[in-house]
Structure formats: C-alpha cells, structure tokens
Amino acid sequence: MRRFVLLVVSATAIACAAGCATQMPAPPKTQAVNPKPVAAGPGPEKTTEAKVLPPGLDPSVNPDPYPSTYRPLPSATTAIVNARILSPGAPEIRQGGLVMNGGKIAAVGADVKPPPGATIIDAHGRVLTPGIIDPHSHLGVYPSPGVEAMSDGNEATDPNTAQVWSEHSVWPQDPGFAHALAGGVTTLEILPGSANLFGGRSVVLKNVAATTVQAMKFPGAPYDLKMACGENPKRVYGGKGRAPSTNMGNVAGYRAAWIAARDYQRKWDDYRAKVAKGEKADAPLRNLQLDTLSGVLRGEIRIQNHCYRADEMAQMIDISHEFGFHIAAFHHASESYKIADLLRREGICSVTWAEWWGFKMESFDGIEENVAMLQRAGACATLSSDDENLVQHLNVEAALAMAAGNRAGLNITRPEAIGWITLNPAKALGIDAKTGSLEVGKMADVVLWSADPFSVYAIPDQVYIDGGLAWDAHDPAYQPKSDFMLGQPAVGGQR
Amino acid sequence: MARLLAPVLVMLGLAAPPAIALAETVAITNAHIYSMGPSGEIASGVVVVSGGRITAVGASARIPDGARIIDAHGDVVTPGLVATNTPLSTVEIAEGVEETNDNATASGVISAAFDVQYAVNPNSVLIPIARLGGVTDAVITPTLSGRHERKNMIFAGQAAVIHLGQGPDLLEKTHAGMVLVMGEDGARIAGGSRAAEFVLLAGLVEDVRAYVHNLANYDLGHSRAYGLSRQDLEALIPVVEGREPLMISVHRAADIRQVLRLAKDQKLKIILEGAEEAWSLAPEIAAAQVPVLLSGYADLPQSFDMIGSTLENAARLNAAGVLIGIENPPIYEGGRTPRIDAGRAVAHGLPFAAALASITINPARIWGVADRIGSLEPGKDADIVIWSGDPLEPMSAPTAIMIKGVEQPLRSRDLDLRDRYLHPTDLPPAYH
Numbered sequence: 001m002r003r004f005v006l007l008v009v010s011a012t013a014i015a016c017a018a019g020c021a022t023q024m025p026a027p028p029k030t031q032a033v034n035p036k037p038v039a040a041g042p043g044p045e046k047t048t049e050a051k052v053l054p055p056g057l058d059p060s061v062n063p064d065p066y067p068s069t070y071r072p073l074p075s076a077t078t079a080i081v082n083a084r085i086l087s088p089g090a091p092e093i094r095q096g097g098l099v100m101n102g103g104k105i106a107a108v109g110a111d112v113k114p115p116p117g118a119t120i121i122d123a124h125g126r127v128l129t130p131g132i133i134d135p136h137s138h139l140g141v142y143p144s145p146g147v148e149a150m151s152d153g154n155e156a157t158d159p160n161t162a163q164v165w166s167e168h169s170v171w172p173q174d175p176g177f178a179h180a181l182a183g184g185v186t187t188l189e190i191l192p193g194s195a196n197l198f199g200g201r202s203v204v205l206k207n208v209a210a211t212t213v214q215a216m217k218f219p220g221a222p223y224d225l226k227m228a229c230g231e232n233p234k235r236v237y238g239g240k241g242r243a244p245s246t247n248m249g250n251v252a253g254y255r256a257a258w259i260a261a262r263d264y265q266r267k268w269d270d271y272r273a274k275v276a277k278g279e280k281a282d283a284p285l286r287n288l289q290l291d292t293l294s295g296v297l298r299g300e301i302r303i304q305n306h307c308y309r310a311d312e313m314a315q316m317i318d319i320s321h322e323f324g325f326h327i328a329a330f331h332h333a334s335e336s337y338k339i340a341d342l343l344r345r346e347g348i349c350s351v352t353w354a355e356w357w358g359f360k361m362e363s364f365d366g367i368e369e370n371v372a373m374l375q376r377a378g379a380c381a382t383l384s385s386d387d388e389n390l391v392q393h394l395n396v397e398a399a400l401a402m403a404a405g406n407r408a409g410l411n412i413t414r415p416e417a418i419g420w421i422t423l424n425p426a427k428a429l430g431i432d433a434k435t436g437s438l439e440v441g442k443m444a445d446v447v448l449w450s451a452d453p454f455s456v457y458a459i460p461d462q463v464y465i466d467g468g469l470a471w472d473a474h475d476p477a478y479q480p481k482s483d484f485m486l487g488q489p490a491v492g493g494q495r
Numbered sequence: 496m497a498r499l500l501a502p503v504l505v506m507l508g509l510a511a512p513p514a515i516a517l518a519e520t521v522a523i524t525n526a527h528i529y530s531m532g533p534s535g536e537i538a539s540g541v542v543v544v545s546g547g548r549i550t551a552v553g554a555s556a557r558i559p560d561g562a563r564i565i566d567a568h569g570d571v572v573t574p575g576l577v578a579t580n581t582p583l584s585t586v587e588i589a590e591g592v593e594e595t596n597d598n599a600t601a602s603g604v605i606s607a608a609f610d611v612q613y614a615v616n617p618n619s620v621l622i623p624i625a626r627l628g629g630v631t632d633a634v635i636t637p638t639l640s641g642r643h644e645r646k647n648m649i650f651a652g653q654a655a656v657i658h659l660g661q662g663p664d665l666l667e668k669t670h671a672g673m674v675l676v677m678g679e680d681g682a683r684i685a686g687g688s689r690a691a692e693f694v695l696l697a698g699l700v701e702d703v704r705a706y707v708h709n710l711a712n713y714d715l716g717h718s719r720a721y722g723l724s725r726q727d728l729e730a731l732i733p734v735v736e737g738r739e740p741l742m743i744s745v746h747r748a749a750d751i752r753q754v755l756r757l758a759k760d761q762k763l764k765i766i767l768e769g770a771e772e773a774w775s776l777a778p779e780i781a782a783a784q785v786p787v788l789l790s791g792y793a794d795l796p797q798s799f800d801m802i803g804s805t806l807e808n809a810a811r812l813n814a815a816g817v818l819i820g821i822e823n824p825p826i827y828e829g830g831r832t833p834r835i836d837a838g839r840a841v842a843h844g845l846p847f848a849a850a851l852a853s854i855t856i857n858p859a860r861i862w863g864v865a866d867r868i869g870s871l872e873p874g875k876d877a878d879i880v881i882w883s884g885d886p887l888e889p890m891s892a893p894t895a896i897m898i899k900g901v902e903q904p905l906r907s908r909d910l911d912l913r914d915r916y917l918h919p920t921d922l923p924p925a926y927h
Binding site for chain 1 (some may be wrong): 537541588589590591592621672689715747748770774775792793795796797798799802803805806808824827828829831835838839842844872888889890891892910912913916917924
C-alpha cells in the first residue's frame, strides 16, 4: 500500500518555523484519496458524483509519488560524556554530555547522567557539534568521476525546467557522499544547476550510504525549487540565440512563468469548485512544470534562488511580492551584505561562501565578512559548498568567516559561527525543527571532532546520523565505500 | 614606514612609489621564528632587515643602530608564502570576461613559446587580496587552452615568478619553467589517446634537438619540417638541454611512471604536477629526485586518471623523501592563500614543518629561486610575515607583511567594500 504523506501541512508548518517575515498563503485542504481505477464501460460518466481522475492526472492526489524509504542506521542508546558541547543558540558547555536514544537526542547539558545500559563514549574533552548541513550541493547529480556520461545536474534545454526533479538525477554511488560524511556532513540539499531561470526541484538527503536515492531522502523535508538570476541563464540561452539573453529577459521569463502558474492554479480551483457543486467539469491537463510553480504559490515548495548581486536580489524580492510567494534563500549571494536589512525584513536566508568570490562579474564584490555582517544585521546567514571538495571542510570555511568577521570588529561567537553550517542551513531548508542543533527531541545528528572544529587540524572522529554511527575515522567497519571504489587497485585511503 | 606614509600618499592621490625607495633598516624582535632555513625554529629571536634584504636571523642577532623595531610580541614570523601554480596577475575575472584572461593561448603558432611574463598586471586588485593571505611571491604558470586548433599544442608555455609588492615591476624570474599537460587533457589534444601523447612528446623533443643541430639550414629552408613553430622550438632549447625545468601535469600512476622513464631517457629536468597517484610510486619518484607540486584538497576520483587520489599524498611523498610543494588554486576558486591547504595536509599526516616548507622554501627550490626567497636567511629578499597565530590555522592572519624590506598596507579592495557597507551614513554608500 502506497503511503500518502500530507507534505502540504507539515511543510508549511516547518517553513514558518524557519521565520517567515511575510504571511504564507494558507495550505489548501487537499484530501488525499486513493486513486481508484476508473470503471470501463460505455456511456458518459455521471458528473454529479465525486469524480476521481485516473492515476497521475490529479496533482493533489498523491503529492509525494517518490516517497522517502529512509531508515536510520542501527543504533543503541549512547551517551557521549566529558565532551565540550558547541551548538548554535546556546552558550558553549565546557564539559558536558549528550545522550542519544531511539535516533533522537534524549539529553544534553553539563549534568547529563548516562542512562543504565547505555554505550558510553568518553570524549576526553573533544568537541561535539551538530551534524553539518550543506544547503547547496551537487553531489550525485555531478558525481565523481566527473564524466559526461553522468553529468546530470543541468537540464539546459529550456530556461524553464521547473518540471525536473534533481532526485531523478542523483547517483547514490557518488564517492563524494562518503567524503562529505568524513567531513561531518549529515544532511545535504542536492540542487539542479543554475543554467535555467527555473532549474527544477531540489531534494534534501540524509547523508547515508544507500542503493537508491529514495533511501536517502530526508523524511518530511519540504521540496524546493531552484531558480537562477544573472549571468548563467542569459549566457546559456543567449548563446543559443534565444531568450533570455539579458537580465531584463531573465525577469520577463520569471514573470511569464508565474503568470502561467497562477492561471493553472485558477483552472484547477475552478474545476474543483464545479466538481464540489456537482457541475459538469473537465479537469485541466496536468502539467508538471506548473505543478511545481503552483506548489510554490501555495507555500508548499520553497524557493532556493541562485542570485549573486544585491540589485538582482531586490528585483527577485519584488517579483515574489508581485505574485505572492516567499523566497527561502538566496544562494551564493555574494552581495547580501549590501542589503542585509532588506534580507532580514523579508526573512530570507543567504547561502554563501567565505572564500569563493570573483570568478565572474556578478561575484566580484564577494567578501569574506559576508556571513558575519548578515549575522550582526540579524539576517539568516549560512555557508555552503557547491563543491565536492569544499563540502568536506565547511568547518574551516566557518572558521575563516568568523575570523574575518572578528577582524572587522563584529564579535562573532563560536555558537554563532557553528550555526552558519548547522542550524541556519536547516532554517534555509525548513528542517530546523528536526535537526541543526543539539537539543532534546531533535534528530541525533552529531559530530565528535578530533580537535576544535574551527581548527584546520580537526577531523571528525565519529559522525552519528539519527543516533546511528555512520562514520568512524578510526574503524574501517564504519567507513562506507561506494560500489564504484570496489576492486580499484589504486585506492589511496579513506580520504 | 609604510603605515605612516601610506595615508599621506592616499591624501595626495599618489600611487605607491617603487618598493626600493621605502626599504629601510628594521629589526623584528621577540619573534617566534620559523626560518625554513639553516636557523631552523627559534622560539624567541630577531630578524634584521636592511636595504630590502635580510641581514641577520638569530636568537640574539645584533640590532643595528637606528633600526626601526617591530616587536612581534612572541608571535610567529615566517618567510612570506609562495603561491605556486597560480594565474594571479594574469587573470582578473575568469568567467564571462575572457578579455582579462591572459594565462592561456589558442594560437596556432605559439605554445611552448607562450610566456606569461608579458601578461603580468601589477594593478590587479587580486594581488593585495592574495598578499593578505600571507603570500609575498607567486609562481605564475600558464594553462592549456581548451581551444587549440593544432593537435601538437600540448605545451602551455613558460612560467614566471613574481613578487606581490607594489610598483610597476613584479617579475623576479622569467623562463622559470615550461608547462606541459599530459593525462586526459593532453590526450584530448594529442588526438584522444594518451598513447599518442608520449609519441608526440618524444618526437617534439627530437625535433628541438634536430633544430639546434641544423640552425643554419633551418633559416635556408634546408631542414625537414618540424612539428612546432620556430618560436616554440627556440623556447624548448633550454628544456631539452636540461637547463629549464619542465613541469608536467600528470595524474595516474602509470603515466607518472612513463614520464619518469621519458625524463631519464631524454635527460630532462622535470617537475610532476597534480600527481594524485604519485604516493603509490613514492620511492621511485624519490630515487629519481623529481619534485612534486600537488593539490592540498584533491581526494576524490574526479576522473579515471585519479582513482587513487588521497589527502595523504603529501604526507606519503614527504615521508619517502620527495621534495613537495603544495599548490595554490586560482584565487577566484577559493585560493586566497595556500596556507589552509598546507594545514589540511597536516591533518592528514604531514609534519607541520614539512607543511610550512611546502608553501615556502620548497616551491622556491623547485622553481629555482631559493637563492632569493622562501626562507629567512641573511642575503635573501626580506619577504616576511608576522602572524597572529599558527600560520596554517584559519583563525590566524598576518599582522604585518614585508616584501623586499617594505612593509605592505594591510588593505585590499574587499576590505574597502567591507568598510563601505559596515559603516552606513546618511549618504549612499558610494559617498564613503
């Protein structure tokens, strides 16, 4: 029996927990109904009865057709004691403990007593942090080896490919996942590339070794839609002699798409109203592209918007107001520091870097202090990798950003800086009620570091995902290896 | 002192004067010195600078009368870092602004003869940003253009060494080395197979030797046809004579083995670059006394050429006695400084001193400039950095930077941007 997940309600609730400045549209009261085979037979159907469309034709039925089959790794009740605990939103605990039970954090603090029968790990003063969350990754869709045969991240055939879903391109055997895990990453958002105005849906994954992408999907995480501003879409399509070839062409493209989405939504609303009144009605033809866009308009799908320049971000915000949706995060966001107040007011996260900038005109004004300046302005600030190497070292990126902020006199605290790679990305993805900090009741996604995580010399000794030991730097039995790496005589080491 | 003079110059709207004009006598005291030279590590010592050069290094070096004292307060003092294999100063914006990309050519005539020295732009705004990463000198290497029309253009051209001080002339050494690209990228240009690359390369080396022996006939048109232009043949003469190093980008173990054999047969002085699988034949590389310039972050099988890529490459090669340098990725690809990559190698087994050497004295030795840069030794250029902490740690930063004896301003375009938006006023940011 297929499981129907009412993603609609939970997604919106989580989304607003992430701090919506603008009012989200109320979710529709969609009834999830088991699709029944339509009776074959002569004569028109009676339209006075509740009509069930054939499977796949009604987008409100089965809103989660590719459900998560994620199951946490095996776990035992585990207490990590004598640890320094570093988690966003709370003062650092010099010496404390953390208990994981049933996949959740059961206790955390200075005076935690291991429950009877718990496996006890003495941290000997090492640092515990939440698992790292990378909100901008292309692992699996641009996997290693980077061969053309598996270059599946950009459906660069049309400026609007809102109909594609990155999860349908993810290769779970990408060796990059295990490397990211070795770097302490427990959750990732895998996005389509930025060639298109609308690149497609993103997927949030738990960083567990799996044979199918469904088995990695973060249960209950909302979907996102990748949009892209600026140079990439106009270069890709302008280069083909078609629209868009300018920034104004980009904006016209976004607006035309939202108009189509509103119209599509209206047609379905009219249809449902007629059906409800028992009137004769033809269902609109389902359109996957417009399903995703109208999901955004209903507040179910969140916008992750690749956008570098401050002026372009301000344009995108106006577009969001024009059509009534909310942008969850600007990605790359090199110039967010120029409009930090606007981003705070709008409740929009910035998913950026400390060290990556200047590779094209639109990133030329990127500065190391970006996240620190956003933090001090009260805006949501996060780092990300967008890279299969950087994803393994996001702790160092946070350290560089904190150091730069403090040289600027911004007095960034360690819990604030760790938040840039844990809780804040969880907010950007709408999963902060479930993970991103060491709090009782949250998923036990935990990293035990060999040294201070803001040191380049630190590596994760152990990484737990939902309480299960997913990585142990000192025990090959807990070092997942991709099928691709098997039987390769040249393999050089765990990382 | 630059710290006092710089504001005056700014007020007068003047560019900084040539470096030598400001070189002064300075003593850096109370310094925790990593000399990377014969003086080794000195827990508390003095570095004396005069006339742009280091004149003394030691626990109790004599401080000349009238020297300006910089008290390091126990902080770490190192030679300036050497960024190796960077396009710094020859590329301003890599993507979408091709007209600022001068580190590669698609010319059908010039490949080995391509020479980055002519593309160095001392006014690149990226230079002060790299300097703030503690980099005082850089090895500028050309890259292979993806747009070559001719199939034998496997040479990217010639490298140059620059310093990152101020003034119009940054060149420290030209014709520092020749860059050759093998592996998958070279194979593509050689017609799609790496087997063709080796045949092509051996043929080109023979062409250069034949050209040298038949110079007169070449001008008379009496020599056979060669696979390269006259400019390329000329540029390769010091390489085939073993006087100029040939840096070969190569990745998989089998290719590295072939390259070592070819270098031995042809008596070439080579540098391995990339060399992700070099660890698997470290003793052979050490025995051949071939240095390796490697990435400080590569650890994924990003191509079938580097299935064996690992962050332990540096540690294993070093342990086998190979001279290693850790490369600096382009500054616009996260490579503001090589120091973090060196630190990462420490996290994966490389001793600290070897890591610091891999971004100072080792690249200087590999590129033939160790007589002037890369360590704190009397007679060498005064390229010196004082650090707020461990130079390989992300939380540390330079607190003073000296190049050729001139203290550098701790400013850059990105700090100007920062300050403009950090301190808003009633007027738009463009007014402050």
